[in-house]
Structure formats: structure tokens, C-alpha cells
Amino acid sequence: MQAQAYVYHIGMHLDPKKLSKISGLKKVDGLELFEKSIGNLRIQVFLNGEIRAFVPGKTINELKEVLIVSGVKIVELLEEIKKQGYKFDVEEVFKNGHQMDFTYETPEGTRVKLKNEVAADLLKELIYSAHDIMPEFQAERNSVQAGENIGRRLVRIYKPKNTDELADAIVKYFKEQKIGIVTYKTKKDEKESNMKMYTFRVDECAVASGIPLVNKPVCHITRGLIRGAFCQFLELENVAVKETKCWGLGDTYCEFLMKVFPK
Amino acid sequence: MKEKIPRVPTGIKGLDEMLGGGLLKKRHVLVTGGPGSGKTTFAMQFLYNGAEKFGDKGLFISLEEKSEKLVENLSQGFNWDLEKHLREGNIVITTVDKFDWDTLTDMLQSYVTRHKVRRVVIDPLTILRLNTRDTFEFRRKLIGLLGFLENLDCTVLLTSESQSLTREASTYTLEEFVVDGVIVLYNIPVRNERRRALEIVKMRGVAHSNNIYPFKITPKGIVVYQEEII
Numbered sequence A: 001m002q003a004q005a006y007v008y009h010i011g012m013h014l015d016p017k018k019l020s021k022i023s024g025l026k027k028v029d030g031l032e033l034f035e036k037s038i039g040n041l042r043i044q045v046f047l048n049g050e051i052r053a054f055v056p057g058k059t060i061n062e063l064k065e066v067l068i069v070s071g072v073k074i075v076e077l078l079e080e081i082k083k084q085g086y087k088f089d090v091e092e093v094f095k096n097g098h099q100m101d102f103t104y105e106t107p108e109g110t111r112v113k114l115k116n117e118v119a120a121d122l123l124k125e126l127i128y129s130a131h132d133i134m135p136e137f138q139a140e141r142n143s144v145q146a147g148e149n150i151g152r153r154l155v156r157i158y159k160p161k162n163t164d165e166l167a168d169a170i171v172k173y174f175k176e177q178k179i180g181i182v183t184y185k186t187k188k189d190e191k192e193s194n195m196k197m198y199t200f201r202v203d204e205c206a207v208a209s210g211i212p213l214v215n216k217p218v219c220h221i222t223r224g225l226i227r228g229a230f231c232q233f234l235e236l237e238n239v240a241v242k243e244t245k246c247w248g249l250g251d252t253y254c255e256f257l258m259k260v261f262p263k
Numbered sequence B: 001m002k003e004k005i006p007r008v009p010t011g012i013k014g015l016d017e018m019l020g021g022g023l024l025k026k027r028h029v030l031v032t033g034g035p036g037s038g039k040t041t042f043a044m045q046f047l048y049n050g051a052e053k054f055g056d057k058g059l060f061i062s063l064e065e066k067s068e069k070l071v072e073n074l075s076q077g078f079n080w081d082l083e084k085h086l087r088e089g090n091i092v093i094t095t096v097d098k099f100d101w102d103t104l105t106d107m108l109q110s111y112v113t114r115h116k117v118r119r120v121v122i123d124p125l126t127i128l129r130l131n132t133r134d135t136f137e138f139r140r141k142l143i144g145l146l147g148f149l150e151n152l153d154c155t156v157l158l159t160s161e162s163q164s165l166t167r168e169a170s171t172y173t174l175e176e177f178v179v180d181g182v183i184v185l186y187n188i189p190v191r192n193e194r195r196r197a198l199e200i201v202k203m204r205g206v207a208h209s210n211n212i213y214p215f216k217i218t219p220k221g222i223v224v225y226q227e228e229i230i
Ligand SMILES: Nc1ncnc2c1ncn2[C@@H]1O[C@H](COP(=O)(O)OP(=O)(O)O)[C@@H](O)[C@H]1O
Pocket: B033, B034, B035, B036, B037, B038, B039, B040, B041, B042, B076, B077, B078, B217, B218, B219, B220
């Protein structure tokens, strides 16, 4: 999917109290999100410092034409935000505006009451229903891709400095999303002396908990997530993750072994 | 008439003419032949030409030779600037530990969806068969993998080691039934020397040449002599 929106990044977290002081910028009812409309151009300000501009129903090319005329309004808004005591280069932020990538993230402030509380039944149904309508191989690949997308994103969000911090980020993510309780152990890799092998244990996994024995591991999404996170952080592709324990295999928790293998 | 499937030129002199333009985009082809028949050379030339002439990124999954050894051998035999494309990331050579299918597929998926790789080689596929429990399981996995790759934007070249130097109908292997196309490389003893020749045995959806043509391995790579029939 392609986002038909433009995005500007201020590069810092914004305080809702300060945003509410800016004239013309309205807080969306019930959310921690601020909006401004200029004609049919809508501008949204997110607490993570992201500003989105779009015109409902218009494509990115049509939007670009609108922005040629209304771009100055965005610069004015940036100036207003800056006046609230934030240090950034307005011109730079405006210049670096670009077509937004489609995102599956749930930015802070857009689900104020429910946050990232997950409906385990719904999640499971979405994952397993793929098996009803497409070949098993494809269905599994779909889960791996979802996991990988999340895993790579974790590196951007948590900015870990080493692989232990990366593993901690995975633990934290599972906790925040309420999709499992993760613990991990490390071991030295005898073959690759400068690399560690990680064993992740997932209790109360949202994907597998309670499923009957199927004699194969089913948490492709978690496998993809761990692999994606390490690939992104290490800037490598030769990372292998194997699910060694799973409800699907008759275990009551899931376990994953991660190692970097020689090219 | 239906819309024509775009072609992916191999860039191998003489061969694209035999194929009426090249391989079919997003399909898969098996290159089979005995040891030393030129399978690895063929496969790398497909990637090298892709990067050098057509701006396609390529991934070489080398299951028999270590990456460094493969590059070393090819640099000795051919005057291709392979190093440049490796450095620039236009061609990636890698292997898979213990030939684990999941990791192989995970890695392929990343390279194709994230790094926009357009040409993929698995050399040789035969090793994966040896490392799979039984023939049925191998067939299931291979069909799954190829079907999956067909939906992504990449063209796949697989190689397989065959025992005999010539071929008879009875030597068709399982892989040959699954893939869209089969190209056979021969290295036949004629009096006191060996002659190399190439044949397109099968290519679904392509009106290809049915002749067996001689080819040579030169410092520029494989050159097929389409004017001479063996
Ligand atoms: N520059 C060259 N000129 C002629 N022959 C070459 C050249 N470079 C390599 N060869 C030959 O090509 C063969 C390479 O085969 P290779 O592609 O590795 O075969 P396979 O993968 O089928 O075993 C070698 O046996 C070698 O004799």
C-alpha cells in the first residue's frame, strides 16, 4: 500500500500542553493528536514530532500541487511549534519533507484508552485464517514478513547499542504489545568467536498458546521478528532463527535459537 | 492474444537468440549437466550480465563452494569485474548453514522484498535434495518455494548435477518436472577431446530452438555458436 500523504519530521517528542497553545491547532477529541485544516488540506501533528499533510481523496501527485501553494502554511506551523521552545531548523525540516511510507505502527496518542492491548483471538484468527485461503507456504511467509517488518522497526524505535540491548528491546516490545513474556539467554558461538548465540523463551505467546499439537512450530511471526531485528541491527542477512519449542510441537512455551552463520 | 510475458535476457551470446529474447520474467529455469559442464559459470554469468548490462541486482546462494573460493575461481577464469559488483552490492554471494530450508527461504524473502534482488541463483539445488528427509518432502518444499518466488519480482536459476554425460528420457529427475524450463549442458568426448554443447530441453511458454548448439567457455564467459549445429 502507498501512503498518499506527505510527512515532515521535527525529530523530537512534543508536549501536548505546548501544542494546545498554538492557535488554529485543535486537539482531536479523545486522542493525543492535533489537527489543523486549511481549505481541504489537513495537517496532523503527532506527539513523536511527526507532521502529516494530506487531502482526503487526493493522490500524492495532486497533493504535491496543493503543497506548492500551501507549503507556506506548513512553514508557519513549524515556526509556531518552534516558538514553544523547541530547537530545530524550520527550513531543514520543511526541505526534508517527503512522501510518507505506509506504516503499521500505532503512533503514541492514537489509541489513548486501549494503547496496544491486543485481542489474542483476533490476532490468531488473522494469522491462521490465511491457511484457509492460500497455500501453507504462502501463509507462513506472510507471517514471517509481518514479523520481519516489526523486528526491523524495533531497531529504529529503541536504538539499541549492542545485541543485548536489542534483545532487551524485543523483551520490551512483547511486553508492551502484550503478545508474550520473553526471557533470553546467551551463549558463546564456538565457531564465530566474536558472536553470541541467543535463546529466546516466550511464555504466554499470543500466537501459539493453547493450540493443539500439529507437529510443527507455528510462530513464524516471532521467528521473522527476531531475525529481522538482528539482521537490521547487524546489517547482515546471514542470520538463522529456528523455533525449537512451540505449543505446536507439544511444548507449553516457545523457544527460538538465533545465530549468525558464516557467509 | 494475451499480453506477452517480459523477458529477462541472460546476456549470454547466442543463447538469448535461441530463447527468442531471454528467460521468462518471474519464472524459474534449471541448468543441469555433469561436473565441469559449466553450470556455475552459466549461473554467475546470468547474474553478472544482469548487474553489468541490465541493472538487475542478483543473489547467488552457493551451497557447494565457499563464497571466497567461488569468487577466486571465477576471477582466475574470467575477465569480469565481479569484485566491483560485489562491493557495490549489485551481486551478493552467500551460503546457508546446514542447508536449512526455513533460513534459506527467510533469507531469500529478505533479499527480494527488501534489497530488491531481481535474479536469484541456487547452486546446486541437488544439495538441498540430499539434505531433505524424503523425495516427497523435497518436492513439496521446492514447489512451495518456487510458487512463492513466482509471486515476487524475481527470476530464478537453479543448477543440478547430473551423472551421465549424455541423456536419455529415463534420466529425467524430479526437479526437471517441477521447473518451468530446463537447459542441459553437455561436455562430450569426441575422439581425443571434449566438446561442449547446450540444449534447451523444455521452456514453458517459449517457442525455443530445438537444436543442440556448441558452446565455448572463454575469458568472457560462455559463448553459444548458434550458427553451428552439432
Ligand atoms: N577462461 C576459461 N576458458 C576456458 N575454460 C574455462 C575458463 N574458465 C573456466 N573454464 C572451464 O570451465 C569449467 C567450469 O565449470 P563450472 O562452471 O565450475 O562447472 P560446474 O559448475 O558444472 O561443475 C572448468 O572445468 C574449466 O575447465
